[in-house]
Amino acid sequence: MNSIQPISAEAPNDSAAVRVDFDRHVRMAERHLRWRRFWRGAVGVFAILLAWQTMSWAFDLEILLPPPLTVLRNVVLTLAVSEPHWLYGPNIYVHLWHSFLRAMAGFGSAALIAIPMGLVLGRVVVLREFVMPPIKGIYPIPGIAWIPLAILWFGLGDAAVIFVVFATTFFPMFFSTEAGARQINPVIIDAGRCFGARGVSLFFRVILPATVPYIITGLRISLGGAWRMIVAGEMLASQDGIGYFLMESRFQFKAVDLMTAMILVAIVGYATETLIVDTIEQRTIEKWEIRPS
Amino acid sequence: MNRRALLAAPALLSIARPARAADRIKIGMLKPNIVTVIYWIAVKTGAFQKQGLEVIENPFPSGQTAAGIEQLMRGGLDFYLGASGEVAHADSRYVEAGKPPPIALIEGGIAGGSFFVMREDLKGKSLDDLRGQTLRIGISNPSSFHLILLRSFLRERGLTTDDLKWRFMTIGGPEMLPAMVSHQLDGFLHDALTTTLALRANVGFVFMSSDRGDMGPRAKLLPGTGVCANRAFVKANPDVARRFTRALRDASAAYAAAPRSEMVAIMSEWSRQDPAVIDAMYERFDPRVGLTRESAQTWWDILGAAMLARGEITPKLALTDVFDLDFLKQGA
Numbered sequence: 001m002n003s004i005q006p007i008s009a010e011a012p013n014d015s016a017a018v019r020v021d022f023d024r025h026v027r028m029a030e031r032h033l034r035w036r037r038f039w040r041g042a043v044g045v046f047a048i049l050l051a052w053q054t055m056s057w058a059f060d061l062e063i064l065l066p067p068p069l070t071v072l073r074n075v076v077l078t079l080a081v082s083e084p085h086w087l088y089g090p091n092i093y094v095h096l097w098h099s100f101l102r103a104m105a106g107f108g109s110a111a112l113i114a115i116p117m118g119l120v121l122g123r124v125v126v127l128r129e130f131v132m133p134p135i136k137g138i139y140p141i142p143g144i145a146w147i148p149l150a151i152l153w154f155g156l157g158d159a160a161v162i163f164v165v166f167a168t169t170f171f172p173m174f175f176s177t178e179a180g181a182r183q184i185n186p187v188i189i190d191a192g193r194c195f196g197a198r199g200v201s202l203f204f205r206v207i208l209p210a211t212v213p214y215i216i217t218g219l220r221i222s223l224g225g226a227w228r229m230i231v232a233g234e235m236l237a238s239q240d241g242i243g244y245f246l247m248e249s250r251f252q253f254k255a256v257d258l259m260t261a262m263i264l265v266a267i268v269g270y271a272t273e274t275l276i277v278d279t280i281e282q283r284t285i286e287k288w289e290i291r292p293s
Numbered sequence: 294m295n296r297r298a299l300l301a302a303p304a305l306l307s308i309a310r311p312a313r314a315a316d317r318i319k320i321g322m323l324k325p326n327i328v329t330v331i332y333w334i335a336v337k338t339g340a341f342q343k344q345g346l347e348v349i350e351n352p353f354p355s356g357q358t359a360a361g362i363e364q365l366m367r368g369g370l371d372f373y374l375g376a377s378g379e380v381a382h383a384d385s386r387y388v389e390a391g392k393p394p395p396i397a398l399i400e401g402g403i404a405g406g407s408f409f410v411m412r413e414d415l416k417g418k419s420l421d422d423l424r425g426q427t428l429r430i431g432i433s434n435p436s437s438f439h440l441i442l443l444r445s446f447l448r449e450r451g452l453t454t455d456d457l458k459w460r461f462m463t464i465g466g467p468e469m470l471p472a473m474v475s476h477q478l479d480g481f482l483h484d485a486l487t488t489t490l491a492l493r494a495n496v497g498f499v500f501m502s503s504d505r506g507d508m509g510p511r512a513k514l515l516p517g518t519g520v521c522a523n524r525a526f527v528k529a530n531p532d533v534a535r536r537f538t539r540a541l542r543d544a545s546a547a548y549a550a551a552p553r554s555e556m557v558a559i560m561s562e563w564s565r566q567d568p569a570v571i572d573a574m575y576e577r578f579d580p581r582v583g584l585t586r587e588s589a590q591t592w593w594d595i596l597g598a599a600m601l602a603r604g605e606i607t608p609k610l611a612l613t614d615v616f617d618l619d620f621l622k623q624g625a
Contacts, residue, residue: 253362
């Protein structure tokens with residue numbers, strides 16, 4: 001039979017030491033997880049690049065499908081503003097800046113209307129019953145279908161592009177917010193009331209924090225939509241911006257510039273999502289101690 | 294009687310013998326668009342049929358020349374009507390990569406018909422007066438033949454479009470007039486039809502015209518209509534390609550010989566415009582083809598040089614990469 005060993009004075013029986021040990025273990029596990037995710041992701045990206053390079057080379061597609069190294073070199077040259085034959089008007093930063101401004105104008109104005117509207121309609125049944133049918137009727141119209149009408153209403157220029165971005169980004173934000181506000185557990189509302197929350201205080205202390213995860217999801221989906229639509233809008237109704245760069249490179253039959261434009265849209269789209277949505281998410285989590293969605 | 298019947302027998306037999314099946318060709322063209330009307334004249338006058346060709350029509354909307362050229366490069370089309378500058382762009386990419394050019398211009402219009410229309414209140418102003426003003430000028434696409442021609446004209450004066458400080462706005466030909474009327478455009482660079490519509494609506498005046506010699510003495514020789522072909526198809530079917538160009542030239546001859554009213558009706562049908570508009574445009578536009586080697590050289594000297602100066606095409610690109618001279622007529 002094993003006898004019970006006496007606990008030595010040096011053994012880490014102290015709860016603080018156990019906690020330190022546990023924290024170290026958790027950190028190591030997290031680091032291991034991050035590393036595993038990183039290398040798996042890197043392998044995935046590398047496999048795609050390899051397949052791309054192989055296809056381009058094996059099928060003699062350098063003109064229609066420029067190899068990744070050529071595209072990467074072109075991205076660097078474009079960002080360094082040292083492309084020897086730049087055919088697209090102002091430099092790439094001007095194009096990106098104009099696209100960014102248009103995207104943010106459409107996305108921001110949609111957020112300013114869609115989020116409050118979603119919150120109100122999510123909580124006020126009477127209004128919801130009046131307003132939802134027309135909104136649901138307009139929702140299936142694709143953003144690109146608004147372009148001819150936008151040109152007719154606002155002319156060729158920024159306003160038309162901003163409008164189509166608005167028309168595209170409004171709905172995901174609205175529906176997501178509305179669903180979030182509608183589906184709040186009544187127990188939470190009652191609990192808030194028990195603690196004396198009424199009217200505005202109930203809204204800011206209970207309804208809004210409970211809806212934030214849904215609002216963040218709506219913002220994230222909409223921001224991706226904003227970048228997709230900015231490209232389409234600028235291709236048809238603008239004389240600068242990343243969509244215009246993409247369109248003109250098509251007319252020059254420069255697939256490498258087309259792919260460069262696409263990569264830049266991806267980079268800027270990712271960066272804006274990280275900067276805007278992640279920041280909002282972080283702030284709201286800190287403010288209301290909400291678990292991220 | 295019997296002898297007559299005997300003599301007539303071979304003739305009757307030859308009539309009864311089934312005709313050789315027509316060669317089927319896939320043709321792409323801008324539609325509705327006046328610069329490609331020679332195709333419709335060929336259809337209506339039976340020129341393709343006479344050459345034993347059955348055509349499969351693949352229309353592309355105005356301003357979508359790049360889409361047609363892409364189809365031609367991929368072999369989805371055998372011939373394409375409407376482009377010239379885009380042929381050089383596309384071939385240049387291949388020559389840059391050390392590959393043979395996939396498409397070539399094999400025929401073209403005999404007259405340019407490039408017009409620069411400005412809004413009425415700018416009448417009397419010169420290019421120097423308008424330089425530096427924030428004007429919005431409509432173009433059908435960024436590689437528009439008319440824009441390249443303007444660039445060439447400016448280049449001869451040591452200027453570029455950037456020096457003008459104008460905004461060149463991409464807009465389809467049919468939308469140019471509404472855009473002028475609603476003051477979204479101050480002018481446009483386009484063809485004879487859009488120009489005629491603007492003049493009839495009193496929204497603009499002809500600021501410059503290639504036919505008038507405003508864009509240089511040789512500009513009027515430039516083909517406004519480009520007829521291009523997939524080189525692989527031409528190599529495999531040289532006879533079909535010859536018959537195709539012959540059909541277009543027959544249509545040109547038919548245009549010259551036919552009464553004006555007949556051609557107005559055909560052009561009106563193709564361009565979906567009021568016959569009165571086509572009639573008003575008639576003197577301003579010549580749809581005939583018959584590109585000569587000299588015109589091709591002029592195209593190269595003017596448009597090719599402008600594209601080269603801007604870096605749109607590689608210095609390695611030669612005239613023979615863009616044009617298949619075997620198909621072009623000798624002599625002016």
